[in-house]
Ligand SMILES: *[C@@H]1O[C@H](CO)[C@@H](O)[C@H](O)[C@H]1NC(C)=O
Ligand SMILES: *[C@@H]1O[C@H](CO)[C@@H](O)[C@H](O)[C@H]1NC(C)=O
């Protein structure tokens with residue numbers, strides 16, 4: 001239907017359009033689609049950091065693909081997701097690329113940038129005037145990015161001391177202490193066999209992610225893993241993902257900026273003030289980003305590790321000219337269904353979205369991220385990570401207090417000396433006070 005040029009692609013088109021009638025019927029029932037925000041995780045990659053005793057810790061085990069990089073499977077996953085999105089949004093954006101209709105932003109990481117490009121190859125195969133090289137059914141589509149350290153929206157790596165502090169506090173609550181106690185044996189076992197010190201849920205999550213990737217790649221896992229993999233690991237990994245936005249404060253500081261941007265852009269669209277007047281926004285990001293967006297929306301239920309190319313869609317439809325928001329999550333090959341937005345349902349008025357999430361949208365993120373120094377207490381600070389900014393702040397606070405104490409003591413000492421001096425002068429030398437003190 002829309003991929004006429006290549007016979008190879010007609011097959012795919014045919015497959016996709018088996019679904020077309022249902023999709024269209026569903027969309028019609030729920031209103032006219034006018035704007036969508038799409039956020040996906042990158043595709044299949046190699047392990048980011050194989051554990052020290054990993055038998056697959058060699059480049060040859062991964063066809064020479066470097067650590068943490070997108071594999072050919074990952075490229076295909078996104079090419080196919082791009083085709084699926086093209087079908088879903090064929091009435092929203094033109095098949096011909098137009099910068100005024102769509103904006104694509106990726107985190108500044110090779111695998112997300114490549115995923116975005118592979119996805120767009122599926123979404124925007126060149127047609128008509130856009131064909132620029134007969135033998136290449138591909139055209140360059142711009143993908144925007146921001147250095148990670150400055151990216152508070154998507155990578156959410158911009159420094160936020162108040163968030164780091166609140167996260168550390170959360171990880172020291174009774175609930176988390178109990179979990180660490182419960183999984184102590186697993187931590188010890190994993191530390192012993194992996195050759196890497198594991199003492200937290202996040203540590204388990206990282207080993208699990210590596211083993212999961214290796215099993216996806218049909219690699220035989222070492223014998224020692226048999227008693228623990230997967231076992232409790234999927235649960236622990238899911239718990240670890242859910243921690244990042246597990247309180248209103250954490251959610252507000254971590255995922256608040258992106259939710260705020262999306263909701264405000266929806267509103268600007270309804271007010272006809274969006275310039276350019278785009279209809280589709282695509283974000284290429286990570287498992288944590290996808291988990292955090294679902295979590296702040298109250299839709300990360302049950303918690304889980306978002307798989308490769310997992311995709312969240314926030315869509316706005318007009319019903320009787322009023323804007324409604326729906327959230328879809330595609331993490332399998334099945335067609336996604338609208339999720340049940342807490343206290344609102346599968347289709348929620350835009351105004352109601354602002355009311356529901358008001359407390360989670362930061363108005364001045366930068367200043368909210370500043371750490372109120374005097375709230376610091378020593379037991380709350382985990383000294384194990386000496387590089388953390390919290391430790392640095394503690395050192396500064398401690399130094400300041402110490403300096404203050406020294407000054408106070410010095411002042412007290414001088415005052416005492418002077419008093420004694422006065423007394424001595426008064427007592428013994430009477431009339432010579434003035435000359436002595438000047
Ligand atoms: C898509 O863009 C082309 C070229 O600008 C235009 O001729 C066509 O009408 C557009 N189609 C739709 C559905 O907007
Ligand atoms: C793993 O094996 C399955 C079943 O044989 C196969 O379908 C799949 O393509 C293999 N995956 C990889 C990455 O080799």
Ligand SMILES: *[C@@H]1O[C@H](CO)[C@@H](O)[C@H](O)[C@H]1NC(C)=O
Pocket residue numbers: 261262264265268273
């Ligand atoms: C929405 O519009 C306001 C007012 O024009 C603008 O300041 C703001 O940046 C816009 N927000 C987004 C996300 O487009």
Ligand SMILES: *[C@@H]1O[C@H](CO)[C@@H](O)[C@H](O)[C@H]1NC(C)=O
Pocket residue numbers: 034272277278279
């Ligand atoms: C913006 O686009 C929408 C459709 O997405 C359209 O209804 C609206 O009239 C456009 N507004 C302007 C100012 O062009």
Ligand SMILES: *[C@@H]1O[C@H](CO)[C@@H](O)[C@H](O)[C@H]1NC(C)=O
Pocket residue numbers: 299300301302304305306307329331332
């Ligand atoms: C997909 O998401 C649903 C709903 O959030 C979840 O129950 C399920 O475990 C997830 N499956 C995968 C493979 O991620």
